[in-house]
Amino acid sequence: MSSDTKAPSSPTTGAFFAQAALSFGIALVATTVGIAVLPVDPWVRAFLAIGALYTVTSAFTLAKVIRDRQEDTAVAARIDRARMEKLMAEHDPFRTPGT
Template sequence: MTADAKTPSSPTTAAFFAQAAISFAIALVSLTIGIAVLPVDPWVRAFLAVGALYTVTAAFTLAKVVRDRQEDTTVARRVDRARVEKLLAEHDPFAPNAL
């Protein structure tokens, strides 16, 4: 098996997960506080809050779609690799050709 055929495994460490979660929480809290103390009318605050909520949900959706696409690609590669390995295992180069 070649190095290209192996799928790289990149498990997320606990430290990286914690950093990402804390970073997301700080950004979301900062944005919420910024919108709350903004010296504008309440309808402007509501508009900005809805926009921020939409941005957050769109980011989660995009992350899920990217992850799902990567998982689908990985599974397809595994299936293709298994088919090739099966064909190679069943192939007998010394068998007479049957026409």
């Protein structure tokens, strides 16, 4: 590999991570409190709570799948680049065929 190839750095800062975690926590607490104080029967409240839980777990699963797909694409691109660099390094345009 060439010397200009670096390991991918984390695109998120600590502040962005903290903001995302805080935002998620506030949204989850607000939804939970909203469902808890909703003036409806307990079975409706339970249905909404299960729906919210399902939404949260599905969002985590989707985020993981997207991240995994992105990582797979990045690894494949790096492998292809390394192969191309190796072929270019081994190629000698002045060599005569058969020698």
